[in-house]
Amino acid sequence: MPVKLTAPQASSLLPVRGVQLGFAEAHVRKPNRKDVLVMTLAEGSRVAGVFTLNQFCAAPVILCKDFLAQDFNKKQGIRALLINTGCANAGTGEDGLNRARQSCEALALQLNKSKLLNLQANQVLPFSTGVILEPLPVDKVIAGLPAAIENLKEDNWLNAAEAIMTTDIVAKGTSRRITLGGKQITITGISKGSGMIHPNMATMLGYIATDAAVSQGALESIIHYAVNKSFNCITVDGDTSTNDSLILIATNQAGNTEIIENCADFITLRDALTDVAIELAQAIVRDGEGATKFMTVSVEGGRDEVECRKVAYAIAHSPLIKTAFFASDPNLGRILAAIGYAGVDSLDVNALKLYLGDVLVAENGGRAVAYLEEQGSAVMKEPEILVRVDLARGNAECTVWTCDFSYDYVKINADYRS
Amino acid sequence: MPVKLTAPQASSLLPVRGVQLGFAEAHVRKPNRKDVLVMTLAEGSRVAGVFTLNQFCAAPVILCKDFLAQDFNKKQGIRALLINTGCANAGTGEDGLNRARQSCEALALQLNKSKLLNLQANQVLPFSTGVILEPLPVDKVIAGLPAAIENLKEDNWLNAAEAIMTTDIVAKGTSRRITLGGKQITITGISKGSGMIHPNMATMLGYIATDAAVSQGALESIIHYAVNKSFNCITVDGDTSTNDSLILIATNQAGNTEIIENCADFITLRDALTDVAIELAQAIVRDGEGATKFMTVSVEGGRDEVECRKVAYAIAHSPLIKTAFFASDPNLGRILAAIGYAGVDSLDVNALKLYLGDVLVAENGGRAVAYLEEQGSAVMKEPEILVRVDLARGNAECTVWTCDFSYDYVKINADYRS
Numbered sequence: 001m002p003v004k005l006t007a008p009q010a011s012s013l014l015p016v017r018g019v020q021l022g023f024a025e026a027h028v029r030k031p032n033r034k035d036v037l038v039m040t041l042a043e044g045s046r047v048a049g050v051f052t053l054n055q056f057c058a059a060p061v062i063l064c065k066d067f068l069a070q071d072f073n074k075k076q077g078i079r080a081l082l083i084n085t086g087c088a089n090a091g092t093g094e095d096g097l098n099r100a101r102q103s104c105e106a107l108a109l110q111l112n113k114s115k116l117l118n119l120q121a122n123q124v125l126p127f128s129t130g131v132i133l134e135p136l137p138v139d140k141v142i143a144g145l146p147a148a149i150e151n152l153k154e155d156n157w158l159n160a161a162e163a164i165m166t167t168d169i170v171a172k173g174t175s176r177r178i179t180l181g182g183k184q185i186t187i188t189g190i191s192k193g194s195g196m197i198h199p200n201m202a203t204m205l206g207y208i209a210t211d212a213a214v215s216q217g218a219l220e221s222i223i224h225y226a227v228n229k230s231f232n233c234i235t236v237d238g239d240t241s242t243n244d245s246l247i248l249i250a251t252n253q254a255g256n257t258e259i260i261e262n263c264a265d266f267i268t269l270r271d272a273l274t275d276v277a278i279e280l281a282q283a284i285v286r287d288g289e290g291a292t293k294f295m296t297v298s299v300e301g302g303r304d305e306v307e308c309r310k311v312a313y314a315i316a317h318s319p320l321i322k323t324a325f326f327a328s329d330p331n332l333g334r335i336l337a338a339i340g341y342a343g344v345d346s347l348d349v350n351a352l353k354l355y356l357g358d359v360l361v362a363e364n365g366g367r368a369v370a371y372l373e374e375q376g377s378a379v380m381k382e383p384e385i386l387v388r389v390d391l392a393r394g395n396a397e398c399t400v401w402t403c404d405f406s407y408d409y410v411k412i413n414a415d416y417r418s
Numbered sequence: 419m420p421v422k423l424t425a426p427q428a429s430s431l432l433p434v435r436g437v438q439l440g441f442a443e444a445h446v447r448k449p450n451r452k453d454v455l456v457m458t459l460a461e462g463s464r465v466a467g468v469f470t471l472n473q474f475c476a477a478p479v480i481l482c483k484d485f486l487a488q489d490f491n492k493k494q495g496i497r498a499l500l501i502n503t504g505c506a507n508a509g510t511g512e513d514g515l516n517r518a519r520q521s522c523e524a525l526a527l528q529l530n531k532s533k534l535l536n537l538q539a540n541q542v543l544p545f546s547t548g549v550i551l552e553p554l555p556v557d558k559v560i561a562g563l564p565a566a567i568e569n570l571k572e573d574n575w576l577n578a579a580e581a582i583m584t585t586d587i588v589a590k591g592t593s594r595r596i597t598l599g600g601k602q603i604t605i606t607g608i609s610k611g612s613g614m615i616h617p618n619m620a621t622m623l624g625y626i627a628t629d630a631a632v633s634q635g636a637l638e639s640i641i642h643y644a645v646n647k648s649f650n651c652i653t654v655d656g657d658t659s660t661n662d663s664l665i666l667i668a669t670n671q672a673g674n675t676e677i678i679e680n681c682a683d684f685i686t687l688r689d690a691l692t693d694v695a696i697e698l699a700q701a702i703v704r705d706g707e708g709a710t711k712f713m714t715v716s717v718e719g720g721r722d723e724v725e726c727r728k729v730a731y732a733i734a735h736s737p738l739i740k741t742a743f744f745a746s747d748p749n750l751g752r753i754l755a756a757i758g759y760a761g762v763d764s765l766d767v768n769a770l771k772l773y774l775g776d777v778l779v780a781e782n783g784g785r786a787v788a789y790l791e792e793q794g795s796a797v798m799k800e801p802e803i804l805v806r807v808d809l810a811r812g813n814a815e816c817t818v819w820t821c822d823f824s825y826d827y828v829k830i831n832a833d834y835r836s
Contacts, residue, residue: 055765056758056783091754093768093784132751133785319737319823320831327832333550336509340474347473350511365474366511367551405737407828413738414745 003294003383003403005286007171013157014175014186017211018042018251022152023163026144028137029086029130034163036144038107039081039207040117040152045251047078047125048219050227052244058090059100059136060126061243067122074216079119081247082107082126082141083205085166085192088243089128089136099138100126106142114149127205129166129192129243161190164205167412168192172283178272180265183256185212187272191280193287204231206246206280212269213258214250221261222270223248230277233400234285235316248273285401290408293325294384300397301352301390307344308398311389314342322405325385330376332361339389348393355388356380421712421801421821423704425589431575432593432604435629436460436669440570441581444562446555447504447548452581454562456525457499457625458535458570463669465496465543466637468645470662476508477518477554478544479661485540492634497537499665500525500544500559501623503584503610506661507546507554517556518544524560532567545623547584547610547661579608582623585830586610590701596690598683601674603630605690609698611705622649622702624664626694630687631676632668639679640688641666648695651818652703653734666691703819708826711743712802718815719770719808725762726816729807732760740823743803748794750779757807766811773806774798 024036041047049068051061067073082103089096104124111117128136151159161171173190193204214222227246252258259265286294297315302308315321315338324331335354339347354362357379361371379385442454459465467486469479485491500521507514522542529535546554569577579589591608611622632640645664670676677683704712715733720726733739733756742749753772757765772780775797779789797803 054755054758055762056754056767088751091751091780091784093782096784131749132755133749133780134751135785319827323828323831326828329832331549331551333506333509333552336474337472337550340472344473349474362509362551364511366509366514367553405828407825409737410741410744410823410825410828413741414747 002170002287003291005170005283008173010158013173014188015154016186016188016209017253018045019209020152020154021156021160022148023159024144024147026140028084028140035085036141036148037083037160037163038148041079042251042253045077045249046216046219048223048248050223050246056091058088058128058243059092059096060089060128063100064125067125078125079117079123080107082124083164084128084141086130087128087134087136088130088132090243091133099136102138103141107145110145110149127245129205157188164192167289168287170287172280174276174279176272176276180256183254185210185254187276189276189280193284204244204284208276209249211251211253213252213256215258215260218259218261218266219248219250222273225270226274226277229274230281234281235402282401285403288403289412290406291403292406293404295402297387298399299389301392302396303394305396305398308396310344311339311342312398312400314338316400316402319405325404326406328380330380351392353390357386420588420705421709423588423701426591428576431591432606433572434604434606434627435671436463437627438570438572439574439578440566441577442562442565444558446502446558453503454559454566455501455578455581456566459497460669460671463495463667464634464637466641466666468641468664474509476506476546476661477510477514478507478546481518482543485543496543497535497541498525500542501582502546502559504548505546505552505554506548506550508661509551517554520556521559525563528563528567545663547623575606582610585707586705588705590698592694592697594690594694598674601672603628603672605694607694607698611702622662624698627667629669629671631670631674633676633678636677636679636684637666637668640691643688644692644695647692648699652699653820700819703821706821707830708824709821710824711822713820715805716817717807719810720814721812723814723816726814728762729757729760730816730818732756734818734820737823743822744824746798748798769810771808775804
C-alpha cells in the first residue's frame with residue numbers, strides 16, 4: 001500500500017487557465033478504465049520537456065523531441081497533448097512511429113473539426129505508457145478521441161491524473177498558488193509511475209502547468225533545475241524506462257510580466273515549480289510497486305555531488321537493503337557493504353559515519369559503541385525512514401528517495417501482463 | 419529450490435594430496451551446524467588469492483592480503499586456513515582485526531601443540547562469512563578448534579563444503595583429474611554463496627586445491643584468468659560483499675615438473691582449474707537465494723568486452739526482467755529497455771537482435787515479424803534459459819550467469835537474521 005499517500009481531492013487540484021483536459025475509456029488494454037487523456041493548450045502557451053535517456057526510447061518520445069525542436073513550433077507552439085496507457089509503443093520500430101503519428105493526425109483533425117482549435121499534427125505531443133514490444137492499438141486510441149474531446153474542461157485534473165495511471169494505486173497531483181508581480185499564478189501538476197523507476201528518468205509521465213507568462217529560455221532552465229531536484233532523485237527498482245517524459249507548460253494567461261531567466265520573480269516561480277515536481281516525484285516512490293516504507297537516503301560530506309550520488313544510489317538500489325527495510329530489520333551492515341562498493345575512490349571507511357534517523361549506527365569502521373539494536377529497531381518500524389551517511393571528506397551532498405522491496409513487488413511484476 | 423544442482427557425493431570429491439580438512443560445530447551463530455573449517459597445507463604448498471573490491475572489506479580479508487604479501491611467507495608459505503560462518507567480521511574496525519588475529523594465533527598454537535605442523539599465526543589465512551556489523555564471537559571459534567583438528571583428514575571435502583554454507587541450500591564442490599608430464603594431477607574445489615552475489619566478487623568463498631607443482635607466478639596468473647571467466651561473471655542481486663575470497667592452492671605433491679607460466683602444460687592446468695571455477699561459480703547462481711531459473715546472458719557483436727559486459731549486467735541485474743523470468747512471462751520488452759539504458763554509446767537499436775534461446779524476438783527496433791508469443795512462452799518454461807543479444811557492431815562478446823527473482827528471495831532476505 002502507498003506510504004502516507006492518498007489521492008488528492010478534485011477540488012484541491014486547481015484549474016490552470018488555458019489548459020483543458022478530457023479523458024476517455026478507450027479499452028487500449030483493459031476495459032472500464034480511463035486510458036486516454038487529451039490536453040489542449042491556449043494559443044501562446046510555451047512548452048518544455050525532458051525525456052528518458054534510454055536508447056530504446058519509445059516512438060512517442062522520438063516524436064515529442066522532434067516536434068518540440070521544429071522551427072515551426074518555435075512560432076506556432078504545441079497546442080495539444082495525447083496520452084494513452086496500456087501500451088508503451090516502445091520497441092516498435094518504424095511501425096511504432098507511424099502509429100504515433102497517426103494518433104496525432106487524428107487528434108488534430110478532430111480538434112479542427114470541432115472548431116475548438118486550429119492546429120497541425122506536429123503541434124500534438126504524443127505519450128504512451130504500458131507494456132513494451134507490443135504494437136499500439138491506434139484504432140482504439142483514435143476511437144476514444146471524440147469522448148475525450150467532448151469532456152474537455154479546465155476543471156478536470158483529477159480525472160486526468162486517473163487517466164494516466166498504470167500500476168499506480170493512487171492518483172498523483174498537487175497545486176500551488178503564488179503571486180508574481182501582483183498577479184495570482186496557479187501551478188498544477190500530475191504524474192504517474194510506480195515501477196521501472198530510476199533517474200534519467202523514471203517510467204513516469206509528469207505534466208506540470210502554470211498560467212504564468214514565462215519565456216522559453218526561462219521555462220527550459222526551470223525544467224532542468226526541477227527535474228534534477230525531483231524525478232532524477234528517485235528510484236524504485238533501478239530500471240530506466242523507455243517512455244519517461246516530463247512536460248512543463250506555461251499558458252501565459254495570468255497577465256503577469258513575462259518571467260525571464262534570473263529576474264527577481266524567476267527564483268520564486270522556479271522554486272514553486274520545483275516544489276511541485278518534488279511532491280509528484282516523491283508520490284511515485286510512496287506508490288512504488290509493493291512499497292511499505294518510504295526511505296530518504298541523504299549523503300553528505302562528499303568531495304562532490306557525483307560521489308554522494310553514487311553512495312546514495314548504491315544504498316537505494318540494493319535489494320538486500322530494501323528487503324531488510326521491508327522486514328523492519330536493522331541489518332545495517334548491508335548499508336556499510338553498499339557504501340563500500342559504491343565506487344568512491346580512496347574512501348576512508350574509518351572516518352565516515354552512518355545514521356539511521358537520528359541514531360548513530362557506525363563510526364570508526366564499525367558499530368558505534370553506544371548503538372543499541374533496540375534503537376535501530378525502533379526507527380525501522382516507522383513508515384518513513386531517513387538513512388544518513390556522512391562521508392567526512394568534503395561539503396557536497398545529495399538526497400534520493402526510494403521504497404522498500406516486498407513480496408508484492410515480485411507479485412506485481414510477475415503478474416504484470418496477466 | 420536450486421536449479422539443476424544437487425550436492426556432490428562424498429566419493430566424487432577427490433582428496434588432494436597435501437590438503438587436510440577438519441570441521442567443527444562451534445555454535446558461532448546457530449547450534450547443530452558445521453560452522454568452522456580448518457584446512458592444513460603440506461610444506462612447500464603455494465597459495466594465491468583474490469578478494470573483494472568492497473572498500474568496507476572484512477577484517478579477515480585485510481589479514482589475508484597482508485599475510486599473503488609478507489616476505490616471510492614468500493619463503494615459509496601459508497600452512498593453514500581457518501574459516502567460520504555465522505559472522506562476517508566486517509564493519510568491525512580495529513576490534514575485528516584483533517579478533518581475526520586471535521583466531522589465527524589460537525589455531526597456530528593448537529596445531530603446534532598437536533605436533534601436526536609447525537607454524538606461526540601469520541601462516542594462517544582467516545575467512546569469515548555471515549552477518550555484517552557484529553563482533554566475531556572469537557571464543558566460540560577457538561573453542562571449536564580442537565574438534566576440527568581432531569578430524570583433519572584428506573578425504574573430508576564434502577564435510578568442508580557443508581561447513582562453509584550460509585544461506586546455501588546445496589553444498590558445492592567438484593573435482594577433476596588431468597595428466598601433466600605423465601603425472602596424474604587432482605583438482606578439487608568447493609565454494610559457498612547464495613546472496614549478496616555480484617562480480618568483484620560474489621559473497622562467496624571459494625577454495626580450489628591441486629596437488630600439482632606450480633610456480634607462484636603461474637598460480638597468480640591462473641587465478642586471475644580463472645576468476646575473470648567464472649566468479650566475475652555471476653550475479654544474484656548485484657550486491658558486492660565485504661568478504662569475497664577465492665583461494666587457489668598448489669601443494670606440490672604430484673611429482674610433476676613445476677608448471678611455469680606459458681609452458682605447454684600451463685594451458686592444460688589453467689583450463690582445468692578454470693573449468694572447476696566456472697562450475698563452482700555457476701553452482702552459486704543455481705543455488706541463488708530463491709532461484710527457480712538459471713539464466714545465461716550472452717552478448718556478442720560488441721565493439722569491446724566492456725560494452726558487452728554493460729549490456730549483460732543491465733539485463734542480469736534488472737528486477738523487472740528477473741521477476742518476469744520467475745513468472746515464465748516472456749515480457750521481453752523489459753530486456754530491450756535494459757539494453758537501452760545499459761550505457762552503450764551511440765547504440766544502433768535498429769541493428770541489434772535479441773534472441774530467447776534460439777528464437778529471434780526483436781530486430782529492426784521492434785518485435786521480429788515471425789515471432790510468436792507461444793515461442794517465447796515455451797522457452798520461458800524451461801529451468802535454464804539463454805538470453806542472447808547481438809549488438810551487431812563488432813566482434814567482442816561476454817557471458818554472465820544469473821537467476822530469477824522470486825518471492826523466496828524477499829523472504830530469505832527479509833528473514834535472514836531471525
